[in-house]
Amino acid sequence: MKSIANLSPDLSSDYLSPEMSRRRFLGVSGMLVLGACLPVRGALAQAKAAAAFEPNLFLAIDGDGTVRVTAHRSEMGQGIRTALAQVVADELDADWSRVEVIQAEGDEKYGNQNTDGSVSILLNYDRLRATGASARLMLRQAAASRWDVDVESVSAVNHEVIHAATGRRLDYGELAADAAQLPVPEDAPRKNEAEHRYIGKPVVHVDAGDIARGQGVFGADYRLPNMATAVVVRCPWLGGGVKAIANQPKGEPGLISIETLPPAPSAGPVFAPLGGVAVVAEDTWTAIRIARGLQIEWTDSPNRSFDSEALCRSLREAVMQPGTPVPGSGKGDVDAAFAEGGTEVSAVYETAFLAHAPMEPPVAVADVSESGCVVHAPLQDPQSARGLIAGYLGMDPGSVAVTPTLLGGAFGRKSKPDFALEAVELSKRLKRPVRVQWLREDDIRHDFYHAAAAQHHRAVLDDDGKPKAWLQRSAFPSITTVFAAQASAPAPFELEQGFSNLPYAVENQRMESAGLRPGVRIGWLRSVCNVFHGFSANVFADEMAAAVGRDPIEHRLAMIPASGKLQQPGMPAPEGHELDFGRLREVIKRVRKLAEWDRPRPEGVGLGFAVHQSFRSYVATVLEASMANGRPRVSNAYVALDCGTYVNPDTCVAQMEGAVAFGLSLALYGDIGMKDGAVVQSNFHDYPILRIAEAPTTQVELVPAQGRLPAGVGEPGVPPVAPALVNALHAATGTRHRSLPIRA
Amino acid sequence: MVYELNVNGNGQSVDVSPDTPLLWVLRDHIGLTGTKYGCGGGYCGACTVHVDGSAVRSCQLPVADLEGKSISTIESLEARHPELVGTWVADNVAQCGYCQAGQLMSAAALLDANPAPTDQDIDAAMTGNICRCGTYARIRAAIHDAASQRNAGGASE
Numbered sequence: 001m002k003s004i005a006n007l008s009p010d011l012s013s014d015y016l017s018p019e020m021s022r023r024r025f026l027g028v029s030g031m032l033v034l035g036a037c038l039p040v041r042g043a044l045a046q047a048k049a050a051a052a053f054e055p056n057l058f059l060a061i062d063g064d065g066t067v068r069v070t071a072h073r074s075e076m077g078q079g080i081r082t083a084l085a086q087v088v089a090d091e092l093d094a095d096w097s098r099v100e101v102i103q104a105e106g107d108e109k110y111g112n113q114n115t116d117g118s119v120s121i122l123l124n125y126d127r128l129r130a131t132g133a134s135a136r137l138m139l140r141q142a143a144a145s146r147w148d149v150d151v152e153s154v155s156a157v158n159h160e161v162i163h164a165a166t167g168r169r170l171d172y173g174e175l176a177a178d179a180a181q182l183p184v185p186e187d188a189p190r191k192n193e194a195e196h197r198y199i200g201k202p203v204v205h206v207d208a209g210d211i212a213r214g215q216g217v218f219g220a221d222y223r224l225p226n227m228a229t230a231v232v233v234r235c236p237w238l239g240g241g242v243k244a245i246a247n248q249p250k251g252e253p254g255l256i257s258i259e260t261l262p263p264a265p266s267a268g269p270v271f272a273p274l275g276g277v278a279v280v281a282e283d284t285w286t287a288i289r290i291a292r293g294l295q296i297e298w299t300d301s302p303n304r305s306f307d308s309e310a311l312c313r314s315l316r317e318a319v320m321q322p323g324t325p326v327p328g329s330g331k332g333d334v335d336a337a338f339a340e341g342g343t344e345v346s347a348v349y350e351t352a353f354l355a356h357a358p359m360e361p362p363v364a365v366a367d368v369s370e371s372g373c374v375v376h377a378p379l380q381d382p383q384s385a386r387g388l389i390a391g392y393l394g395m396d397p398g399s400v401a402v403t404p405t406l407l408g409g410a411f412g413r414k415s416k417p418d419f420a421l422e423a424v425e426l427s428k429r430l431k432r433p434v435r436v437q438w439l440r441e442d443d444i445r446h447d448f449y450h451a452a453a454a455q456h457h458r459a460v461l462d463d464d465g466k467p468k469a470w471l472q473r474s475a476f477p478s479i480t481t482v483f484a485a486q487a488s489a490p491a492p493f494e495l496e497q498g499f500s501n502l503p504y505a506v507e508n509q510r511m512e513s514a515g516l517r518p519g520v521r522i523g524w525l526r527s528v529c530n531v532f533h534g535f536s537a538n539v540f541a542d543e544m545a546a547a548v549g550r551d552p553i554e555h556r557l558a559m560i561p562a563s564g565k566l567q568q569p570g571m572p573a574p575e576g577h578e579l580d581f582g583r584l585r586e587v588i589k590r591v592r593k594l595a596e597w598d599r600p601r602p603e604g605v606g607l608g609f610a611v612h613q614s615f616r617s618y619v620a621t622v623l624e625a626s627m628a629n630g631r632p633r634v635s636n637a638y639v640a641l642d643c644g645t646y647v648n649p650d651t652c653v654a655q656m657e658g659a660v661a662f663g664l665s666l667a668l669y670g671d672i673g674m675k676d677g678a679v680v681q682s683n684f685h686d687y688p689i690l691r692i693a694e695a696p697t698t699q700v701e702l703v704p705a706q707g708r709l710p711a712g713v714g715e716p717g718v719p720p721v722a723p724a725l726v727n728a729l730h731a732a733t734g735t736r737h738r739s740l741p742i743r744a
Numbered sequence: 745m746v747y748e749l750n751v752n753g754n755g756q757s758v759d760v761s762p763d764t765p766l767l768w769v770l771r772d773h774i775g776l777t778g779t780k781y782g783c784g785g786g787y788c789g790a791c792t793v794h795v796d797g798s799a800v801r802s803c804q805l806p807v808a809d810l811e812g813k814s815i816s817t818i819e820s821l822e823a824r825h826p827e828l829v830g831t832w833v834a835d836n837v838a839q840c841g842y843c844q845a846g847q848l849m850s851a852a853a854l855l856d857a858n859p860a861p862t863d864q865d866i867d868a869a870m871t872g873n874i875c876r877c878g879t880y881a882r883i884r885a886a887i888h889d890a891a892s893q894r895n896a897g898g899a900s901e
Contacts, residue, residue: 204836214776214821659878
């Protein structure tokens with residue numbers, strides 16, 4: 001008998017499996033509005049009684065035919081709970097209205113649960129198809145055995161197994177118990193493309209109905225009996241601790257306790273809480289009110305002198321000096337080519353620190369008892385959080401249960417469970433369930449910030465405007481600074497995000513980098529270093545085209561090899577995921593057509609183009625922009641996306657729409673500054689997010705999957721947005737903005 | 745202090761300090777968690793509810809000012825605006841969904857005042873509601889769709 005575990009193959013071999021059926025693109029029209037019917041409410045947190053048939057970790061079928069798909073990735077708006085269920089339900093040939101989605105706890109048995117890096121479909125597409133296909137075969141076998149007919153004579157369609165010759169049929173629920181007695185087949189046949197009923201089709205998200213009725217359970221909504229609520233006042237600078245509380249409150253109605261939490265070291269243990277003073281109360285408002293009135297004296301830390309303006313100045317200076325060459329990146333003789341002369345283009349680009357600012361600020365509920373710990377929180381990686389919590393409490397991980405709620409936005413912030421650890425510590429001390437609620441001010445001032453950065457690009461062009469030689473330099477505080485006290489240099493994984501892997505044919509090329517230690521925590525934010533690298537490279541390419549008076553898209557196509565794959569320095573991309581010049585050219589050509597690039601726009605309205613490959617996907621973006629009342633105004637956005645094989649095309653479109661808004665927010669407003677170690681901004685009045693009147697109409701074109709490997713969707717739409725805006729404003733006004741946010 | 749409130753047509757008695765914002769009364773004391781905390785400063789609109797029919801930021805309203813007023817929240821929206829809830833689902837508007845209760849309450853107040861809003865009307869009415877996921881274009885579309893359904897339904901009666 002084949003063990004159940006064999007249905008969950010090792011990820012390292014599984015996710016590169018090239019076995020993908022070809023399927024054609026289906027338009028977004030005719031969306032299946034079925035998700036709303038799903039009885040998923042409340043299913044996030046619960047583990048139900050044993051099912052009649054549970055062929056593996058991800059699928060269970062009850063005696064009444066209810067199909068339960070376990071989602072082991074966290075839902076933050078990217079539609080993953082829906083997409084995972086679509087894959088299983090399709091291969092199972094289930095009736096979508098009888099599918100429930102259960103949220104998994106963090107547990108190694110599921111494999112990778114780190115919902116990060118736009119890899120959920122990539123990592124799980126094959127194994128979940130296998131899950132559904134195996135169960136479907138077992139249901140057919142169970143029916144064939146009951147009817148004493150050959151298994152090849154029965155088919156499984158829409159929740160029923162049918163024996164066509166006699167017209168007999170049985171619901172999946174009626175077969176579940178029998179199927180459970182059978183060995184799990186090793187190579188169950190999978191559907192071909194034409195047979196797919198959910199994969200590749202637009203399906204409304206399973207949580208859409210709950211959300212529209214105010215019934216979705218986010219971290220902030222989770223409740224336990226006898227739960228207290230804590231608001232934590234944290235030191236304005238990293239690493240400071242509590243010296244004294246000048247006005248220790250006493251006898252306030254609703255106040256339970258004032259707790260001093262020790263400060264975390266500024267580097268490693270990485271995701272430890274920051275420390276501070278926790279006000280624990282019976283209700284949130286009491287905690288907020290008392291926390292706001294506290295007068296706390298903090299101890300010093302070396303980070304107290306941190307100043308973001310000084311850091312940005314240093315980054316600017318760093319890119320004007322030789323840096324550390326990217327290993328394996330040197331090509332030709334850049335200095336000799338510069339000495340030869342020609343049209344030279346040279347520029348420095350700058351981008352600011354950014355905060356994630358998910359609409360739901362960090363929040364977590366913990367219940368620590370002597371026998372174990374239960375946590376419900378909006379966490380991107382419940383499995384690593386579980387390990388950290390177990391270590392923190394000195395408990396066996398088996399005694400720690402961490403279940404993700406819906407995440408009210410995350411963008412990378414909720415991959416760090418520092419806020420959950422705060423709740424764990426307080427629950428342990430108070431011996432009752434505690435919810436830690438971050439205020440918006442806490443969120444903006446105590447984030448893991450997206451790094452400020454500077455790049456210098458310098459090129460000398462031939463008569464066609466193609467670079468004969470190109471010098472690139474990038475300087476930024478590395479994410480590795482939160483992991484190691486001495487780290488400062490950008491890591492290869494950061495440079496491979498749109499810096500050391502530019503897709504342009506250049507004979508003489510040099511890439512250098514430099515890093516600086518910041519006085520704040522650095523973290524990954526949607527698209528990470530692709531944000532600033534994609535920005536500078538795309539604006540610089542536009543500047544090269546402008547220098548020789550060429551059309552930006554024609555010029556770009558001329559710089560990209562006609563076919564083949566990028567041989568990048570450093571780690572080679574996994575097979576099937578290499579940067580493919582043909583696919584890059586294809587999204588460029590598609591967006592040119594979609595935007596009607598050659599159609600003249602009115603005076604004062606410009607088109608800007610950018611293209612970027614990241615998270616294994618290709619995105620080309622054109623923005624139509626002008627200046628209105630002294631501010632940039634974007635009227636239309638056009639996006640072409642090639643993400644290989646996709647599950648839910650409507651989700652892909654939504655993610656591109658959202659990426660345009662996210663990119664415009666950072667381009668127009670994204671600016672976090674630090675003075676005397678403290679973050680200057682505090683809420684949406686001084687850290688604005690794009691609002692509806694500023695949001696353009698976005699048209700999205702998806703490249704047909706063509707049997708290609710699945711790639712990322714959540715992140716790759718962001719990098720081309722800011723440079724497309726800068727390039728559009730240049731086309732509209734002649735002014736070139738080289739730093740973000742744009743200060744028009 | 746004990747306050748008698750009218751929430752979604754039901755009488756609710758809560759014992760809280762007079763400065764407690766309606767947001768936290770709803771969430772912590774009445775158990776209606778559909779209304780969200782986003783900023784506490786009236787900037788983001790996640791906490792939008794209706795008081796006497798107007799869309800307001802519940803994080804800015806002390807409970808002491810609310811006795812005798814009619815308060816309605818996302819939990820009661822579908823009864824009054826089934827088209828909005830329906831189009832919000834059918835158009836797959838939400839991404840993370842955290843801001844959507846506030847978006848829906850602002851949209852409902854708009855449709856109450858203006859049964860056939862233009863894009864400009866929508867932008868003006870919805871400008872106080874931030875969506876970090878960037879679902880704005882779908883919000884516009886869903887409001888238009890709901891308005892059409894509502895108006896078509898009214899015409900056929």
